[in-house]
Amino acid sequence: MPLPALTPLAASLPETVPFIGPETVERTRGIRFRARLGANESSFGPSPAVIAAIAAAAPESWKYCDPEVFDLRQSLARHHGVGPDEVSVGEGIDGLLGHCIRLFAAPGDVVVSSIGAYPTFNYHVAGFGARLHAVPYHDDREDLDALLAAVRETNAKIVYLANPDNPMGTWWDADAVTAFANALPETTLLLLDEAYGEFAPPGTMPPIDTGQGNVLRLRTFSKAYGLAGLRCGYAIGAAPMIDAFNRVRNHFGVASIAQAAALAALADQDYLASVVTMTAAARERIETMARANGLIPLPSATNFVTIDCGADGPFAQRILDALAGLGVFIRKPMVPRLDRCIRITAGTDAMLDVLEAALPEVLALAPR
Numbered sequence: 001m002p003l004p005a006l007t008p009l010a011a012s013l014p015e016t017v018p019f020i021g022p023e024t025v026e027r028t029r030g031i032r033f034r035a036r037l038g039a040n041e042s043s044f045g046p047s048p049a050v051i052a053a054i055a056a057a058a059p060e061s062w063k064y065c066d067p068e069v070f071d072l073r074q075s076l077a078r079h080h081g082v083g084p085d086e087v088s089v090g091e092g093i094d095g096l097l098g099h100c101i102r103l104f105a106a107p108g109d110v111v112v113s114s115i116g117a118y119p120t121f122n123y124h125v126a127g128f129g130a131r132l133h134a135v136p137y138h139d140d141r142e143d144l145d146a147l148l149a150a151v152r153e154t155n156a157k158i159v160y161l162a163n164p165d166n167p168m169g170t171w172w173d174a175d176a177v178t179a180f181a182n183a184l185p186e187t188t189l190l191l192l193d194e195a196y197g198e199f200a201p202p203g204t205m206p207p208i209d210t211g212q213g214n215v216l217r218l219r220t221f222s223k224a225y226g227l228a229g230l231r232c233g234y235a236i237g238a239a240p241m242i243d244a245f246n247r248v249r250n251h252f253g254v255a256s257i258a259q260a261a262a263l264a265a266l267a268d269q270d271y272l273a274s275v276v277t278m279t280a281a282a283r284e285r286i287e288t289m290a291r292a293n294g295l296i297p298l299p300s301a302t303n304f305v306t307i308d309c310g311a312d313g314p315f316a317q318r319i320l321d322a323l324a325g326l327g328v329f330i331r332k333p334m335v336p337r338l339d340r341c342i343r344i345t346a347g348t349d350a351m352l353d354v355l356e357a358a359l360p361e362v363l364a365l366a367p368r
């Protein structure tokens with residue numbers, strides 16, 4: 001039976017799903033993870049006030065959500081000192097990245113990123129037919145000079161920078177990011193992904209300036225606010241750019257429970273501060289554990305620690321596989337040079353206890 005033809009663009013995309021969740025690994029390997037330390041979620045969970053807000057919103061789920069996300073946008077605007085018309089809310093940064101490509105890069109247009117950087121950006125670039133030009137990391141950091149040179153050379157429509165970065169956990173300070181933004185051509189949009197910004201040292205995130213027309217700041221409730229499963233993130237930028245999201249976004253995409261949860265999360269800044277403190281302590285524990293096992297933790301401004309395993313990619317992969325066999329879910333960078341590392345999310349003490357027991361066992365068995 002003939003099937004409806006895919007569009008040429010869709011037909012050209014890979015058939016394989018690029019995002020393999022820990023649940024898939026559990027199903028395919030027939031294992032159960034005891035320590036979920038791979039997806040950079042916050043295992044400290046959301047604030048109790050958020051859980052109460054979710055429970056209160058649940059009986060109202062028969063209603064469609066507010067398509068304007070009015071209350072949350074008002075609250076985010078107050079929180080960041082911008083106008084409500086300078087904030088758009090979407091289904092996590094992942095969803096917003098798709099809208100950004102669709103809005104600002106036509107099929108065939110060049111966009112710039114780093115080789116091995118957060119892959120969802122590339123996924124949407126391919127999905128909307130834009131062309132990716134990626135530059136290598138330098139010293140395990142995104143290379144601002146190389147990104148800028150690539151933008152100039154290719155006349156790129158968009159440049160993507162995650163600061164702090166995933167998968168390496170490294171970061172640039174606000175002055176460096178501001179200098180980078182100022183040096184860009186006005187016609188190039190900077191997508192500044194600050195998913196991990198709340199964990200970063202003071203002086204990492206530049207002050208928000210919506211007067212800078214070619215910069216969009218992307219933030220999320222998935223990380224420090226502990227709401228990865230609810231899918232809620234937001235973009236801040238100049239009002240005309242933010243208004244453009246209304247042309248393409250899924251207007252009923254941010255569920256009413258997610259809106260209520262995000263509103264309560266934003267209101268509980270004390271809890272956020274406590275998560276940042278607990279995350280820093282967990283990070284330190286992972287760093288100590290790595291050193292005790294002869295591995296080298298990289299500096300991190302995120303909720304994970306990237307660890308140089310001191311050999312090649314296959315060696316790091318063997319560690320990852322063996323940890324999975326002992327019930328520990330972690331991830332690793334995949335491109336050469338970066339792939340010598342594994343990446344471990346800051347988890348609860350109970351999860352890190354499991355890791356602490358498993359790591360020496362795995363290293364004793366993994367051949368270099």
Ligand SMILES: Cc1ncc(COP(=O)(O)O)c(C=O)c1O
Nearest residue numbers: 092093094162166195220222233
């Ligand atoms: C750099 C970066 N951006 C965005 C995301 C995803 O954010 P969200 O859950 O808001 O889609 C992640 C998640 O790992 C990330 O590492």
